Every structure is written in C-alpha cells, then in structure tokens.
Amino acid sequence: MKLKQTKYIFVTGGVLSSLGKGIAAASIGTLLKNSGLNIGILKADPYINVDPGTMSPFEHGEVFVTDDGAETDLDLGHYERFLDESLSQSNNFTTGRVYQSVIEKERRGEYLGKTIQVIPHIVDEIKDRIKNAGKDKDILIVEIGGTVGDIEGLPFLEAIRALKLEVGKNNAMNIHLTLVPFIKAAGELKTKPTQHSVGELRRIGISPDMIICRSEKSLDKELKNKIAISCGVEKNCVIESIDAASIYQIPLNFLKQDILSAIANILDLKNLKPDMENWNNLVKRVIAPSNEVKIAFVGKYIDLKESYKSLTEALIHAGAALDTKVNIKWIDSEKLQNLDSLEDLKDVNGILVAGGFGYRGVEGKIKAINYAREHNIPFLGICLGMQLALIEFARNVLKLKDANSSEFDEKCQNPIVYLIDEFIDSNGTKQIRTSKTPLGGTMRLGSYECEIKKDSLLSKIYHNAKSVKERHRHRYEANPKYKKMYEDKGLIISGENKGLIEAIELKNHPFFLAVQFHPEFTSRLENANPVICGFIKAALNNEYN
Numbered sequence: 001m002k003l004k005q006t007k008y009i010f011v012t013g014g015v016l017s018s019l020g021k022g023i024a025a026a027s028i029g030t031l032l033k034n035s036g037l038n039i040g041i042l043k044a045d046p047y048i049n050v051d052p053g054t055m056s057p058f059e060h061g062e063v064f065v066t067d068d069g070a071e072t073d074l075d076l077g078h079y080e081r082f083l084d085e086s087l088s089q090s091n092n093f094t095t096g097r098v099y100q101s102v103i104e105k106e107r108r109g110e111y112l113g114k115t116i117q118v119i120p121h122i123v124d125e126i127k128d129r130i131k132n133a134g135k136d137k138d139i140l141i142v143e144i145g146g147t148v149g150d151i152e153g154l155p156f157l158e159a160i161r162a163l164k165l166e167v168g169k170n171n172a173m174n175i176h177l178t179l180v181p182f183i184k185a186a187g188e189l190k191t192k193p194t195q196h197s198v199g200e201l202r203r204i205g206i207s208p209d210m211i212i213c214r215s216e217k218s219l220d221k222e223l224k225n226k227i228a229i230s231c232g233v234e235k236n237c238v239i240e241s242i243d244a245a246s247i248y249q250i251p252l253n254f255l256k257q258d259i260l261s262a263i264a265n266i267l268d269l270k271n272l273k274p275d276m277e278n279w280n281n282l283v284k285r286v287i288a289p290s291n292e293v294k295i296a297f298v299g300k301y302i303d304l305k306e307s308y309k310s311l312t313e314a315l316i317h318a319g320a321a322l323d324t325k326v327n328i329k330w331i332d333s334e335k336l337q338n339l340d341s342l343e344d345l346k347d348v349n350g351i352l353v354a355g356g357f358g359y360r361g362v363e364g365k366i367k368a369i370n371y372a373r374e375h376n377i378p379f380l381g382i383c384l385g386m387q388l389a390l391i392e393f394a395r396n397v398l399k400l401k402d403a404n405s406s407e408f409d410e411k412c413q414n415p416i417v418y419l420i421d422e423f424i425d426s427n428g429t430k431q432i433r434t435s436k437t438p439l440g441g442t443m444r445l446g447s448y449e450c451e452i453k454k455d456s457l458l459s460k461i462y463h464n465a466k467s468v469k470e471r472h473r474h475r476y477e478a479n480p481k482y483k484k485m486y487e488d489k490g491l492i493i494s495g496e497n498k499g500l501i502e503a504i505e506l507k508n509h510p511f512f513l514a515v516q517f518h519p520e521f522t523s524r525l526e527n528a529n530p531v532i533c534g535f536i537k538a539a540l541n542n543e544y545n
C-alpha cells in the first residue's frame with residue numbers, strides 16, 4: 001500500500017441496466033493499477049439471493065467462480081480479466097448475504113436486545129463489508145449493482161453516502177454511469193435521462209463527481225459542457241464511453257479523455273501515468289489480428305451467450321496471445337442431437353464442448369465429441385465436456401452401450417460419471433453430499449490442484465509444470481473404476497487430484513483434451529489460459545478444406 005489511507009471510488013448506474021458498469025469500473029481499475037497503485041474492487045448486489053449460485057443462466061448470465069470457491073456475479077469475471085488478479089468471496093456480496101449475517105448476529109444476541117433496523121444495522125453491515133474489502137488497498141472501487149431508483153438499492157446507496165462523509169474530503173468519489181441515447185428522428189443525443197438520473201441520486205443525498213456517458217455516438221464538447229453544468233460536475237469530469245469494437249479498448253478510450261487527471265484531482269493523487277504498452281499491443285491484436293480460426297462452440301445455452309462469458313472472453317485472450325481472430329460458430333447441442341448429418345461441424349478448425357447441467361442437449365454434445373474423435377479434429381471438452389468425452393469413449397470404444405452419468409440416469413449399470421458422497425472442499429473442509437442434498441452450495445467449487453502426468457499433452461501445455469491449480473464448479477466426478485479400461489484403449493488420464501480425474505487426452509489424435517476444471521475462469525487478457533491457448537494453437541494448425 002502506497003497511500004496513507006484507503007480511498008474509495010463508488011460506481012453507480014442510472015437510466016437503465018446493462019450499460020456496462022462492471023466494465024467501466026474494471027477499466028478505471030486497470031488504469032489505476034497500471035499507474036502503480038494497489039487496487040481492490042468490490043461488487044455489491046442489491047438482490048436477495050445469498051449468492052448467484054442457484055440462479056438460472058437465463059436470469060443472471062454466468063456464475064463466476066473464484067479461487068476460494070465463491071459463486072459470484074459475472075462482473076467479478078470482468079474485474080479479474082482486466083486487473084489480472086484473483087478475487088475472493090469478500091469481493092462480492094448481496095442483500096441476502098447482508099441480511100443473513102445480520103440475522104445470525106441477532107440470533108447470537110450480539111445486538112444486546114436492540115431493535116434491528118435497516119438504519120443503522122443493515123447499512124452498517126454494508127459499510128463494514130466495504131471497509132473490509134478496502135483493507136491494505138490504496139483504492140477500493142465499489143460497484144453498486146442495479147440502477148439508481150431501485151427500492152432494494154437504497155440501503156447500499158445510503159451506505160456509500162455515509163461512508164463518503166466518514167472518510168472525508170479527497171478520500172472518496174462517486175462516478176455515475178448513464179445512457180445518452182441517440183434519437184434518430186431528431187438526429188440528436190439526448191441528455192435529459194442523465195439529468196433525471198442525477199436528480200434521483202441527489203434526492204438521496206449523493207452528488208456525483210464524475211459522469212460516464214454510454215452512447216452510440218461521440219459527445220461533442222458542447223454536449224459534455226451541458227451535462228457538466230446540469231449535473232453539477234467539473235467539465236473534465238464528463239467522460240464518454242461509446243460502443244467499442246472490444247471491451248478491452250475501454251480503458252484506452254478513457255485514458256484518451258484524460259480521466260486520470262480528473263480522478264487525481266478529486267482524490268488528491270499524484271503521478272498517475274499508467275503503463276499501458278502491453279495492453280495496447282494486445283488490444284491491437286484483438287481488433288486487427290493476422291490469422292483466423294473457426295471454432296464450433298457446442299452448448300445448450302447458445303441463445304444466451306452471457307452464460308458462457310468467461311469462455312468466450314478466454315477465447316479472445318487466447319486469440320490475442322496468438323494474433324488470431326477466433327470466430328465462434330454457435331451450435332445448439334439439442335438441435336445437433338436430432339440431425340442425421342453433422343454438416344455443421346465440417347467447416348471448423350476445432351470443436352469445443354462447454355460445461356452444463358441437466359440432460360437436455362447431452363446426446364448432441366456426445367455426437368459432436370464422437371465426430372471430433374473420429375475425424376481427428378482438435379477438441380476441447382470442459383467440465384461436462386470431459387464427462388461426456390468419457391461417456392462417448394466408453395460407449396463407442398469400450399463398447400459399454402449403457403455408459404452414462406448418474407446425473408442423467410441414476411440406475412445406469414456403467415456410471416462413467418457418478419456422485420461421490422465425500423470430498424474435501426477448497427478450504428480443506430470435508431463436505432458430504434447425497435442425491436438429496438439441496439442444490440445451493442454443495443458443489444466442488446473453487447481452486448484445486450491438478451497433478452500433471454509427465455510427457456503428456458497437458459504437461460506440454462503447462463510448460464512441463466508438475467501441477468497447476470484451476471477452478472471447479474461441478475457436482476459429479478469421473479468414475480476412476482474405468483481407468484484401466486481407458487488406458488488399455490489409448491485414453492490417457494493426464495491430470496489427477498488425489499485420485500479424482502482432472503484431465504483426459506487421446507494418444508493417437510492431433511489434439512483431444514478434456515478437463516474437469518474450468519480453465520476459462522483464470523484467463524485474463526494479459527495472461528491467457530494455457531489450455532485454451534493450446535486448443536486454439538492446435539486449431540490454427542488444422543486446416544479444413
């Protein structure tokens with residue numbers, strides 16, 4: 001820590017959701033981190049779920065998993081990918097979590113008989129959690145989920161209002177992200193929604209210090225000045241955030257508008273000169289790469305691409321590292337299941353089968369894996385993708401026709417994938433699960449060691465490392481009972497964790513790798529994941545006709 005005390009940047013959103021608050025917060029974090037400061041970042045979500053773990057991808061996009069096994073908001077993924085840092089449970093909390101701890105404290109009698117109220121108890125709990133996340137950090141960026149005006153967001157806004165007063169001048173600032181829509185009929189960008197949104201913030205006692213305007217078109221000086229005057233911020237504190245070809249351009253776009261001088265002024269910081277050279281070079285390769293590959297992405301949530309956010313971003317990172325554009329051909333596994341021909345897989349350089357839950361689309365994924373195996377097409381299977389690669393191998397090579405996962409067929413005679421009832425979680429605690437265990441919080445979650453087999457493809461990918469740590473999110477495990485049978489037929493178990501199967505590969509295939517972990521969770525723009533890079537490299541070498 002360089003500064004004497006932690007300073008706070010609070011990021012709120014107005015007008016509507018999905019404006020990219022998380023990316024704006026992460027972009028500012030990147031610029032500050034690359035200026036040599038120690039940055040922390042936190043997402044506070046006003047919804048009631050204790051964590052997003054049990055939410056459907058249709059509701060909430062991807063569930064992002066941290067090293068310590070927290071199932072968090074997908075914005076934490078953006079933070080890690082931008083800041084190249086591993087975050088934890090303490091970097092994301094929800095209303096549900098806040099109430100849960102306040103109620104637990106109340107039950108333990110810690111409030112000494114007081115009446116428990118939103119003010120002060122809930123707000124204090126929120127403040128404490130923010131302060132905790134800011135410990136030892138020069139700057140903590142706090143993103144408040146939702147939109148200003150939401151009823152459930154009020155305690156969070158009250159907490160940041162009070163905290164700003166508590167830490168004093170030059171130690172906290174409010175950034176408000178709004179939409180400046182372009183109205184075609186009038187041919188104009190409109191500032192009124194921004195003014196209303198700031199008005200709403202003011203009503204609860206928060207005056208923004210900086211406005212970031214999402215818009216389709218560039219804001220001229222006159223318009224920026226108008227926003228500055230009507231919203232009561234300095235002229236250099238109106239920053240535009242226009243739609244960019246890549247999200248990784250956004251820090252660079254902010255930098256061009258000298259956002260750091262404005263922040264330095266408000267927070268009384270000196271010498272903010274970020275080193276963005278490496279970042280800049282990677283962004284150039286994201287936008288105008290020299291090579292191209294086409295990857296078939298076989299999944300069942302393809303109408304909802306947000307649910308594969310980390311994986312699609314990881315493909316971009318690998319592409320940047322290899323100066324390659326990764327074109328994704330989305331393939332609906334459920335549709336594939338009912339097709340006679342696999343025409344869709346004929347023009348791709350690689351086949352990727354992603355993770356998932358439930359039986360829908362599974363047989364289509366197995367078909368795609370079979371095609372990749374038999375046609376020597378580079379293949380990467382992730383989590384469910386590995387489980388299904390084993391089932392495919394068991395059914396078609398080992399000739400165990402009823403091979404399945406007990407997730408899909410509880411009575412199956414050849415449970416290639418099954419439910420183990422005891423495992424040690426990433427905090428070292430013994431967990432017991434049965435088919436009757438409730439869904440929330442009973443998975444093998446977070447970072448686990450994977451011991452790598454010498455001279456394997458996996459070992460080559462991880463530059464001869466003996467072991468690596470990657471993140472998990474699954475309930476079922478590959479059954480080690482079939483290990484010998486696999487090995488006799490040329491399937492290698494190349495990664496293991498205390499006897500649990502972590503990675504498999506095929507001997508006589510250009511690139512056939514499947515992993516139980518999710519390599520995409522540790523991939524960052526400046527640090528692409530080796531497994532994904534290895535796969536894209538193999539795809540680059542695989543010319544289709």
Ligand code: GLN
Pocket residue numbers: 354355356357358382383384385407473474475476477
């Ligand atoms: N459904 C499988 C399991 O629970 C795979 C999970 C996943 O792909 N993330 O083990």
